[in-house]
């Protein structure tokens with residue numbers, strides 16, 4: 001579905017508003033990070049999905065996707081990986097490392113197998129991450145923001161803690177980027193260096209949409225911080241799960257979850273939603289806007305199709321999709 005044109009307006013920075021984005025998911029809803037950062041890539045393990053199983057680093061739990069399958073059958077399900085090229089990374093400048101590896105090295109290559117999922121609350125990002133885990137297992141590294149690393153999980157708790165009602169928008173912004181800097185340094189960049197395909201539930205565009213369009217923090221400020229936090233790492237493909245705000249909030253409400261974000265004004269969510277559309281329209285080659293009212297399986301099919309077409313996702317043998 002084409003993104004509809006929406007008006008958006010940038011308000012002043014609201015220092016007394018509560019922070020945004022996501023809540024701590026109950027364990028069963030947490031997107032599993034299929035491999036721990038530092039584990040060998042699936043193709044190096046030689047066993048695809050079956051050999052690697054699927055581990056969640058986020059909640060510290062292990063999910064053995066194919067545990068019930070006999071070994072022979074599991075071998076037949078071995079994935080033929082067509083993993084995109086490795087990435088050339090700049091080394092940190094000497095002055096940057098004089099006091100430790102403060103800055104994330106700048107990433108040179110533009111051919112990165114890095115996919116992000118974006119959209120308002122309830123648009124189905126976590127659902128799609130779960131479907132990708134089911135279809136691709138260890139062939140993809142699935143992760144999330146905020147909270148994609150152990151340190152990030154603590155930052156996420158801090159951002160969403162209702163007791164921090166005095167948190168300013170600037171504090172919130174910097175916490176999101178602290179989470180992101182750790183995520184890039186600890187998980188995303190090492191995985192990309194190994195030539196793995198990474199899919200992240202939220203990334204810089206969430207900050208542009210929520211803190212930028214939603215809260216009114218200037219976009220160029222956010223983009224400057226993004227360069228510092230990410231070293232310039234940008235997704236090849238960003239999927240916008242496009243859903244009217246009232247439907248997204250209804251879905252979240254139905255799920256019985258409540259956090260500070262979800263109790264915020266509908267107007268804020270409308271600005272975020274319109275902001276997403278503006279971002280997608282500005283970079284149509286990077287964004288894929290999907291109608292998030294479609295069935296989850298259909299959305300999954302479209303994401304995989306786009307990932308494969310762009311050479312970002314390893315192709316699965318017929319019958320495994």
Ligand SMILES: Nc1ncnc2c1ncn2[C@@H]1O[C@H](COP(=O)(O)OP(=O)(O)OP(=O)(O)O)[C@@H](O)[C@H]1O
Pocket residue numbers: 022023119120121122123124125126127128251252255292293294295296299
């Ligand atoms: N395509 C869909 N059609 C109908 N319901 C859906 C669809 N995708 C997800 N849902 C349901 O909507 C609810 C929210 O989905 P999900 O948690 O995946 O959204 P999310 O984008 O991750 O939300 P959040 O930003 O709050 O983490 C869940 O109950 C899920 O089962």
Ligand SMILES: [Mg+2]
Pocket residue numbers: 022125126127201
């Ligand atoms: Mg989610």
